[in-house]
Amino acid sequence: MKIQEKQEGDVTVLVLSGQMINVKIDIHPHVKKLIDEGRKKVVIDIGKVKWFCSTALGSLMASYSSLKSVEGNMKIARPSRKIYSLLYQMKLKEVFETYDTVKEAVDSYK
Numbered sequence: 001m002k003i004q005e006k007q008e009g010d011v012t013v014l015v016l017s018g019q020m021i022n023v024k025i026d027i028h029p030h031v032k033k034l035i036d037e038g039r040k041k042v043v044i045d046i047g048k049v050k051w052f053c054s055t056a057l058g059s060l061m062a063s064y065s066s067l068k069s070v071e072g073n074m075k076i077a078r079p080s081r082k083i084y085s086l087l088y089q090m091k092l093k094e095v096f097e098t099y100d101t102v103k104e105a106v107d108s109y110k
Helices: 027-036 054-069 081-089 102-107
Strands: 002-008 011-020 041-052 073-077 097-099
Touching: 002 027, 011 027, 011 102, 027 041, 027 054, 041 054, 041 081, 041 102, 054 073, 073 102, 097 102
Parallel strands: 011 041, 041 073, 073 097
Antiparallel strands: 002 011
């Protein structure tokens, strides 16, 4: 898995690509670094991720919790149908705000 970072105004977009199975790159430390830099509005673009394991899901949850603890927020953009279904079945759709596009997710911060 790879993480590419982009800035859209005051919103940081993390573009994930590859498979998030047996993840070697943890998202949570990356998000904690953003928090340390004062960046608390985050969009996770998972449009290039086909599937992920429970470890990756735990990393997303930890990232979300860390941002919430400093009055920040994290939103998910471009989940595949398979990942959206997983979030729905695990009742995480109630936790994560999900958007069809990165633009919609970024605009939701306004």
